[in-house]
Amino acid sequence: MFDKEIYIKRRKILKEQVGNGLILLLGSEESSMNYKDNLYPFRQDSTFLYFFGIDQPGLTALIDIDNDKEILFGDDLTTEQMVWTGYKEPLQSIADRVGIPEVKTKKHLNAEVAVALMQKRKIHFLPPYRPEQVATLKHLLGIEPLIMPNLASVELIHAVVNQRSYKSPEEIAEIVNAVNTTVDMQLSAIKMAKEGMTEAQLAGNIQGIAIGAGGNLSFPTILTMHGEILHNSYSQSVLSDGSMVLCDCGAETGMHYAGDLTRTFPVSKKFTNIQRELYDIVFTAHKAAVELLKPGILFRDVHLFACEKLVEGLHQLGLMKGDIKETVALGAHALFFPCGLGHMMGLDTHDMENLGEQYVGYNKSIKQSTQFGLKSLRLGKELEEGFVITVEPGLYFNPDLINEWSAEKKFESFINYDRLENFKNVSGIRIEEDFLITTQGSQLLGKPLAKTADEIEELRLT
Structure with missing residues (x-):
């Protein structure tokens, strides 16, 4: 993970270049290999890493440009789950290290997106490339998979490319x-x-x-x-x-x-x-x-x-x-x-x-x-x-x-x-x-x- 100020600056530029609306950035999910608990090695989405730096599954970020809010959605592991994984740092503690003040559980994401849809606000998302992303976008936005790539935000794509192309x-x-x-x-x-x-x-x-x-x-x-x-x-x-x-x-x-x-x-x-x-x-x-x-x-x-x-x-x-x-x-x-x-x-x-x-x-x-x-x-x-x-x-x-x-x-x-x-x-x-x-x-x-x-x-x- 880089210094916190790097991620804060990246997100600030992203908001300025996209202009308005909400940015929905999906982290990667765990993916099963041949049965549910036998998992492929986890690889975080690269754009999520670039702007948030957190390398763990099950995370989604929502950036509200108009109200200057950044929220990270994810669930901490229970003690029972950590029997299998070992101790995992609380998500709020990790979020603090990349400058994200607000963390909510995954169940709150639906409500946040639903309000934005009801208000007919623009929700920017990137072209999905994994089946888990397609399923999440369909669930949150009600978009059919076949047309999903065509509805991805060109403004967001350009803004991401404009930053990630130049290496610090x-x-x-x-x-x-x-x-x-x-x-x-x-x-x-x-x-x-x-x-x-x-x-x-x-x-x-x-x-x-x-x-x-x-x-x-x-x-x-x-x-x-x-x-x-x-x-x-x-x-x-x-x-x-x-x-x-x-x-x-x-x-x-x-x-x-x-x-x-x-x-x-x-x-x-x-x-x-x-x-x-x-x-x-x-x-x-x-x-x-x-x-x-x-x-x-x-x-x-x-x-x-x-x-x-x-x-x-x-x-x-x-x-x-x-x-x-x-x-x-x-x-x-x-x-x-x-x-x-x-x-x-x-x-x-x-x-x-x-x-x-x-x-x-x-x-x-x-x-x-x-x-x-x-x-x-x-x-x-x-x-x-x-x-x-x-x-x-x-x-x-x-x-x-x-x-x-x-x-x-x-x-x-x-x-x-x-x-x-x-x-x-x-x-x-x-x-x-x-x-x-x-x-x-x-x-x-x-x-x-x-x-x-x-x-x-x-x-x-x-």
Whole structure:
């Protein structure tokens, strides 16, 4: 939990930006796994954490802008309940530490909302993304689930994005802690991997590092020899000589700030010649993208420039041809890079994604593309000082997509399909790091981690 004044200031700005009405912010509820009392690990809603800082289930906050009131609703545990959980501090005591003077039990929430509805006051709420939130909003507001997302408050979404996008020094320190733990996770995976192990063994080891550091994973680990499948999880597949492992993982601190790093390394001690050539192409694109980072530049332009660098490298390997800028403009490169270059990061790995990419990564002057590949770019707008973002170019050789495009002769004036036949089993390569946008440019967050092919191989040899 940060200092009380931080939360008070955040809520003050929120009220000023929303303007009028009531703000209903839902904390997360406990969620049962396979029977009622066997629970998934609790994760508090990130926006609730940002404005209230209280990391426990069963809470709802109501901010009455017009009357300048802030009320926290929740129930203290009974002595009988604490037989199972251990002692839990009274909610009023916790609320005092974040500057909330008024605490009421959950049964009073219905009455407060009912009065506001009767008075036809505006009640602002965010788009729900969990079934418990949908049920609560239906109960309180009488809104049917199918139309609920369309009735979420755009004013509140903008106000939340306007604050959470800019990371304070306290937040940066937390993110750096998360990234540093993520570096330890990556180092362990790179050094520990060997032929005959399973992907799951590696993934389990690095999750232990995240938990041991005081938090947990910031997202389900991607650890796979099939890196061409962008969000492939780990499996019981056995690491085999000649394959590459793509490890995309992140730690989350005890305060729930995220890290997110990707490295790709050979199961053998060294990359094959073709693996190294492709790795170097991705590294070149990564380096070129990072050099462009600064306030005022469209991240979409950084993405497109990185795509051009990928195409340049594929030209040299004889996999692509034709004008490079035209190739990227038409989207022919998306056969090899069908995703975006990066995203915002903070309390969420994909920061504020539950609020909608059109609000977080785009704005009135720049809209999200519908083109394959480019439509998956989560961040397109101008970078600003205080943003924390990822940069993660890659090359992916998906046999199914290659076969489909080849059969359709899609972009055949830009893609050498005959030559590509020999690359179908390459899988995928990604390099990802986390950056703070500063006044003059950018700052790499966290301690150094091997990145070049030589550095990766050196780690594999230790």
